[in-house]
Each structure stands twice: as C-alpha cells, then as structure tokens.
Amino acid sequence: MQKKILIVDDEPSISKLIEFNLKLAGFEVLCVADGEAVFQSLRVFRPDLIILDLMLPKMNGIEVCRILRNQNNAVPIIMLTALHDIADKINGLDNGADDYMTKPFSPQELISRITAIFRRIDTLPGISKDVQYQIGSLNIWADQRQVFLNEELIELTPKEFELLLFLCKHEGKVLSRQQLLHGVWDYHFLGDTRIVDVHISHLRDKIERNARNPEYITTIRNVGYKLQPPKVSTSSFA
Template sequence: MKRILVVEDEPSIVTLIKFNLEQAGFFVLTAEDGNTGLQLAVDEKPDLIVLDIMLPGMDGIEICKALRQEKNMTPIVMLTARDDELDKVLGLELGADDYLTKPFSPRELIARIKAVLRRTKQDDKPEIENRMTIGELTIDTEKYEVALRGKPLELTPKEFELLIFLANHQGKVLSRDQLLNGVWDFEYDGDTRIVDVHVSHLREKIEDDTKQPKYIKTIRGFGYKMEGP
C-alpha cells in the first residue's frame, strides 16, 4: 500500500483529502504545520507528499527546497490557494513534480498522484547509461551528478531531469510541448514558459556564453536541441 503524506493546515481540506485517498487505497499520514511535515517526510519516508505552500512554520517552498537539497527525491504534489505564476514556476523549479490550485476536485488530485507515482517508479523507467559525456560535460545519472571540465555543478532536480532528457535525445530537435511532457509529464495550463525558464537557468550553469550556447541550441519557432560543441 502506497503511503501519502498530506501537509495541509486547513482541517476541512485534510479531512477531504484523507478520506478520498483512503477510499482510493492509499495509507495517509497528515501534518498541519511545516516543521512537523518536514520531520515526517524524513522519518516516515512516504511514497509521495501532498504539500500546501501556505503553512505555519516552514512554508511548502522551504520544505521542498530542504528535501531536495538533502537529495530526498520523494515525489511532491504542491497545493496553493493562489493561482500565482511565480509560485508555480518556483515550486516546480525547486523540484516539485506537479501542482494544483485550490479549489480542486479529489478525483483530479488522485489522478495527479497516480500519474506522478507511475512516472517516478524506478522499475518503469527505461534503461539509460549511468554515465554520459557530451563535450566537456559529464553526467552521472545514478549519482545525480553533473560536472563541467571536472568541476561539479549544482543543479536543481528539474534542471537535472531536463538535462538528462535533452542528452538522451542528443541531436534531435524537441518542441517545448515535448520537453514539458517528457520532463514534467503533465500539461502546465497550456503554458510552456516553464520550459524556457528551466532552459535559461540550465544554460547559466553549463554554458560559457549563454548568448552563444554550445550545448543547448534554440531552434527558433520550435524548441531546443542538445548537441556537443
């Protein structure tokens, strides 16, 4: 039975989510403040976390950041009462796997949870090389490490996943929709700007000159292509 941690401070929402998740066959843990939620995430090792952004104590963004900095890759579905573009971009950039804005239907939440669990199940992932070298970039997919000319780079989880996806399709032109579906595996309100944000941040870390990138090339009017210099 999959274990879901729900970190939410509104009792009525906790009750609604807990009831529906249990009906769907999940075991549910709950926390009503950020500090307790983070502790449970570390101690109980749930299969997925449903994480509200606005929380007493640590907020959801801080919890997500703290977990990812410790290489805790537990899937996270974030919730917020605000339909705020900045919140969405920031939450996903820090490593959240999906995002729902309140109010939402329990059916939609369960569908998203199941989709994220399918996507992150290790046994379902295609076989890929553990180590790849592209130009002066070295990518270790097993250790989640990237180095440029031997110097380790600090990438967010989503930046790393984006880099791997591009590297596995080296030389192929990928549209923004293909990248969105391949890396995030859901439609981000029909808005592909999240892809451009992550490509921009990734370029800042792997390119010597972001205006004339060697690795991630922009294909005007379509998308991006990764190739060796």
C-alpha cells in the same frame, strides 16, 4: 510496497479529502498541519512524495521547498495553493516543486499527477536499463539515475533528471516545449509551457559553466530547446 505520501495542509477539510482519496487509491498517508512538521516527518515517515500547501503556519511551502532542495533532498513535491497568479506558480516551481495545483482541484486529477510522477520515476518508459549517455563531459546513467559532470556527481531533482534524460534520448534534435511537456510530465498543463523554461533554467544552473551562455542546452527561439555537446574551440598556430 505502498508508496508513502505526506500531506502538508492546515485546512482539515482539504487534508481529509486528499487523505480519503489517496488511501482509496492504495497509498499510505500521513497528514501534518505546518511547515516545520515536515522535517520531523521526513525522518520518521520517510515519504515518497509530498503534497505541500503554499500558505502554512510557522513556515510556508516555499521555504520548506527551498530548504529541502538546498539539502539535496530530491523527494517529489506537488505544491497546492489558493493563489491563481502565474507568478506564484513559477515561484513554486523555481524553488524546487515538481508540480503545482491551484485550489479547488479534482482529487482524481491530483491522483493522476501523483501516478504520473511515480510512473516516470519507477519505470521511465522508453528507457532501457543500463543505458549510459555521454555528451561532452556529461555522463548520465539511466538505471542508477546519476549524472556526472567532469566526473563530479551532480544532484538533480527527479524531474530535472527526467528532463535531462529525455533531452539525451533526443540529442541533437530540436524539441518544442509542448513535446517536452508531454514527454517528461506525461500530461497536459493547459498550454502553460513555462514550467519547461523553469526546469531548463534549473538544469543550466547545475550543468553549465555559464547559465547565461549555455554550451549544452541551446534555446531555439520561438520553438524550444536542443541538447548537444559543447563546441570544441580550436586555436590557430603560426
């Protein structure tokens, strides 16, 4: 079955260029030109992925992204923008985007990133079916793509789930940010590892009792991160 991709951009030349190349690559495509149109398209078109411009009429890309994530809609989002400031990139990721590309960009690179997202969602290389990971009060089901904390279902975006699953597979090991980029995103980010920090922050907000004093995901200074069970506190009795 063809994957459906929604393009949200108010520049017709950009939309047509992306649409042409995505159709050549075998995707089904719908184009809309403003932020508000996204929500109707979700009901009618039901996209598997959204390519979302940052600067849009009626509602900008950040607002669209934030609303979708607040609704627990985990559809993958690649955000596009003409802004090159790293702060804008982090802002997009911080509000739920899975990836971020600046204009101008290569259509082939965009297709590569889309394919990488779908490949990891659909196949999760290196993860066998029916695998369950239990770490402290966390239960992660690889095949069902579900995470439970204290038996309560935790809603994660596709990329947050993949990051947590990769950490689980390497439980107790210190992983550098570069290792996480290669293992979870499946391609290079030109050395910008802050995307990892943003998604780790999101994960901590959802699985830690206190994100500022995390129990599960430990920061290893100047290196990266490690996933481990929370330490069990012991009390002394006289």
